[in-house]
Amino acid sequence: MATIKDIAKLAGVSVTTVSRALNGYSDVNADTRKRIEQIAKEIEYSPNALARSLVMKHTKTIGLLVSGLSRDGAKDNIVFDVLTGINEYCGSMGYDLVLFNTTTSKQKEKTYAQLCRERRVDGVIVQGIKKDDPYLIEIFDSNIPCVLIDVPVENEHTGYVSTDNVDGSMKAIRHLAELGHINIAMINGHDQAYVSKERRKGFELGMVEEGLDIHSEWIVNGEFTELKAEEVAYHLLVDSPEITAIFCASDLMALGVMRAAFELGKRVPDDLSIVGYDDITLASYVTPALTTIAQDTFRMGYEAADLLLKILHQTDEKRVQLIDNELKVRKTTKRCK
Amino acid sequence: MATIKDIAKLAGVSVTTVSRALNGYSDVNADTRKRIEQIAKEIEYSPNALARSLVMKHTKTIGLLVSGLSRDGAKDNIVFDVLTGINEYCGSMGYDLVLFNTTTSKQKEKTYAQLCRERRVDGVIVQGIKKDDPYLIEIFDSNIPCVLIDVPVENEHTGYVSTDNVDGSMKAIRHLAELGHINIAMINGHDQAYVSKERRKGFELGMVEEGLDIHSEWIVNGEFTELKAEEVAYHLLVDSPEITAIFCASDLMALGVMRAAFELGKRVPDDLSIVGYDDITLASYVTPALTTIAQDTFRMGYEAADLLLKILHQTDEKRVQLIDNELKVRKTTKRCK
DNA sequence: GAGAAATTCCGAAACGTTTCGGATATATTT
DNA sequence: AAATATATCCGAAACGTTTCGGAATTTCTC
Numbered sequence: 039m040a041t042i043k044d045i046a047k048l049a050g051v052s053v054t055t056v057s058r059a060l061n062g063y064s065d066v067n068a069d070t071r072k073r074i075e076q077i078a079k080e081i082e083y084s085p086n087a088l089a090r091s092l093v094m095k096h097t098k099t100i101g102l103l104v105s106g107l108s109r110d111g112a113k114d115n116i117v118f119d120v121l122t123g124i125n126e127y128c129g130s131m132g133y134d135l136v137l138f139n140t141t142t143s144k145q146k147e148k149t150y151a152q153l154c155r156e157r158r159v160d161g162v163i164v165q166g167i168k169k170d171d172p173y174l175i176e177i178f179d180s181n182i183p184c185v186l187i188d189v190p191v192e193n194e195h196t197g198y199v200s201t202d203n204v205d206g207s208m209k210a211i212r213h214l215a216e217l218g219h220i221n222i223a224m225i226n227g228h229d230q231a232y233v234s235k236e237r238r239k240g241f242e243l244g245m246v247e248e249g250l251d252i253h254s255e256w257i258v259n260g261e262f263t264e265l266k267a268e269e270v271a272y273h274l275l276v277d278s279p280e281i282t283a284i285f286c287a288s289d290l291m292a293l294g295v296m297r298a299a300f301e302l303g304k305r306v307p308d309d310l311s312i313v314g315y316d317d318i319t320l321a322s323y324v325t326p327a328l329t330t331i332a333q334d335t336f337r338m339g340y341e342a343a344d345l346l347l348k349i350l351h352q353t354d355e356k357r358v359q360l361i362d363n364e365l366k367v368r369k370t371t372k373r374c375k
Numbered sequence: 376m377a378t379i380k381d382i383a384k385l386a387g388v389s390v391t392t393v394s395r396a397l398n399g400y401s402d403v404n405a406d407t408r409k410r411i412e413q414i415a416k417e418i419e420y421s422p423n424a425l426a427r428s429l430v431m432k433h434t435k436t437i438g439l440l441v442s443g444l445s446r447d448g449a450k451d452n453i454v455f456d457v458l459t460g461i462n463e464y465c466g467s468m469g470y471d472l473v474l475f476n477t478t479t480s481k482q483k484e485k486t487y488a489q490l491c492r493e494r495r496v497d498g499v500i501v502q503g504i505k506k507d508d509p510y511l512i513e514i515f516d517s518n519i520p521c522v523l524i525d526v527p528v529e530n531e532h533t534g535y536v537s538t539d540n541v542d543g544s545m546k547a548i549r550h551l552a553e554l555g556h557i558n559i560a561m562i563n564g565h566d567q568a569y570v571s572k573e574r575r576k577g578f579e580l581g582m583v584e585e586g587l588d589i590h591s592e593w594i595v596n597g598e599f600t601e602l603k604a605e606e607v608a609y610h611l612l613v614d615s616p617e618i619t620a621i622f623c624a625s626d627l628m629a630l631g632v633m634r635a636a637f638e639l640g641k642r643v644p645d646d647l648s649i650v651g652y653d654d655i656t657l658a659s660y661v662t663p664a665l666t667t668i669a670q671d672t673f674r675m676g677y678e679a680a681d682l683l684l685k686i687l688h689q690t691d692e693k694r695v696q697l698i699d700n701e702l703k704v705r706k707t708t709k710r711c712k
Numbered sequence: 713g714a715g716a717a718a719t720t721c722c723g724a725a726a727c728g729t730t731t732c733g734g735a736t737a738t739a740t741t742t
Numbered sequence: 743a744a745a746t747a748t749a750t751c752c753g754a755a756a757c758g759t760t761t762c763g764g765a766a767t768t769t770c771t772c
Binding site for chain 1 (some may be wrong): 445488
Binding site (some may be wrong): 041042043053054057058061085086087088089090091092093094 | 727728729730731
């Protein structure tokens with residue numbers, strides 16, 4: 039493969055001059071520059087990013103640590119959306135992305151910092167990490183620039199992007215309350231997720247705001263999966279048939295609840311109102327279409343990348359970026375009889 | 376950041392010995408090895424992959440060139456599924472992935488080969504490329520190991536993975552014919568896609584096999600989008616109300632067709648049978664659930680990565696990998712009245 | 713106990729860049 | 743014409759590894 043040395047030899051100049059010519063420095067004659075560029079094209083030269091990075095001390099790549107990059111991550115397209123957002127912004131800024139594998143056991147034995155340092159990524163975006171993941175404290179302790187998705191960690195070199203999960207949940211409850219619902223239950227995710235805590239808080243705040251009673255036994259975890267949510271919703275609905283509305287911490291779980299309702303012969307939304315969270319693609323395609331709190335996940339990725347580059351270049355001391363969310367009223371909510 | 380030199384100094388040995396110790400060579404004393412490893416841990420050493428790759432001439436990374444990594448690629452989760460498949464296999468083999476950005480204009484000015492050579496990726500997997508993309512011939516001409524998804528290009532250093540698209544389409548037609556359908560139309564993708572050509576061929580072969588007439592004006596392109604498919608299906612169904620079944624070259628287009636049918640007051644499947652292609656997540660969630668030809672896209676990614684590594688290591692002279700597909704009968708097809 | 717073999721280590725070059733400090737030649741000023 | 747400024751170039755070191763060829767020491771063989 040052609041190197042800068044080859045060009046130098048052919049052009050009869052030093053490698054220094056070739057380097058400076060190709061990188062647009064001013065102290066090289068216009069003619070020599072032309073000649074060098076010409077030769078570079080002829081012998082199909084392309085610079086070796088490895089060698090460059092080695093001396094420049096930056097790679098123009100940012101690492102991606104994503105936990106949900108597994109087969110069933112396809113249903114909720116959140117991971118994908120965030121990824122495209124990141125990709126979009128990074129692409130426009132000339133950064134490439136490298137995907138780290140956290141799924142395989144092979145990689146798990148390497149620490150977070152090792153992963154990043156080996157590849158010498160300039161920064162990292164972390165997605166889908168749980169509160170109790172050992173990686174998390176390592177992220178905080180290491181000095182690698184990093185932004186988390188939906189995990190509030192702040193630092194000299196780490197920030198995060200999220201949405202206002204308590205406000206989002208309150209929107210859901212207000213909507214339900216306006217429709218006259220009183221007996222409202224909640225299917226939450228699991229305790230290892232930051233958003234679960236927030237969404238529960240929003241649920242409770244919304245309930246007291248509306249003057250409604252909170253039945254703590256009506257708040258159950260659905261593990262963020264359709265199947266588990268279906269199961270717990272089923273039991274919930276048999277045990278407490280007076281429930282007329284369920285707020286779910288994710289759309290996928292809302293789909294599970296719909297299924298449970300169907301099995302019990304409860305019609306949605308006539309007998310049971312449901313509101314989800316996320317606005318995944320499925321939400322608007324399913325029948326009846328799901329009322330939900332929409333998050334602009336693409337934008338979350340986009341802003342995460344933006345924030346990371348700002349931390350990287352120290353152009354800004356901002357460390358957190360909050361994205362709007364929005365209630366989308368569709369067909370799974372109806373006035374309470 | 377700690378380097379091999381630091382270890383050498385602390386351990387009182389040469390860098391050669393450190394290198395050989397850490398890489399498990401046999402010509403280093405067990406005690407010195409222990410000592411070196413100990414020191415490495417203490418000063419939190421992690422090897423610089425850049426420097427290593429520079430001399431080793433391989434990076435243990437494979438490049439990803441994907442066109443559909445855009446916002447609306449989320450609906451059909453194909454890109455994502457393939458990606459996870461690739462990620463899974465590469466992870467298990469100790470390879471990392473780098474995502475190349477082809478979406479932005481900035482990158483488009485770089486040639487395919489430049490992109491790969493700069494980063495010195497060991498190989499590339501290309502997805503969603505069109506037949507008339509200038510990149511394609513460059514891929515063929517360059518000597519970078521490469522496997523394409525769904526584009527039949529074979530070479531010393533390039534292979535592809537795909538499914539049997541003509542057979543898949545024939546399965547669809549057979550199914551429709553068995554249900555007594557005679558007037559069958561097809562909504563195809565666009566002419567720049569290899570799979571479109573194949574699926575059309577399968578459609579036609581299936582029709583003659585079943586002794587049915589092919590009306591060439593009943594084969595129209597829907598550009599692989601829901602909207603366009605809805606539009607062309609609408610016109611098709613108004614112009615030729617005798618059509619009782621439509622075979623679509625993608626599930627997304629099938630959804631468009633369902634919408635068109637709904638607008639025209641035609642019930643699916645009672646008045647119109649529809650079969651899609653791909654088996655995206657939406658297919659099974661939509662009402663009525665979509666009958667479709669399922670492709671194991673995760674597996675396609677997985678096998679693509681496997682094939683690439685085989686080409687890379689020259690362990691095999693195989694250059695093409697075909698994945699099975701399968702007819703999934705759901706609720707959008709019914710016996711013709 | 714001499715020669716052979718095995719064990720353990722190391723110096724130096726190489727990978728392909730960038731960049732610092734200076735050198736040479738030409739142009740400008742006085 | 744001398745002094746100064748400008749334009750253009752270059753040598754060499756540095757980045758952090760791997761690896762070739764050989765050297766020094768110890769152990770084995772007869």
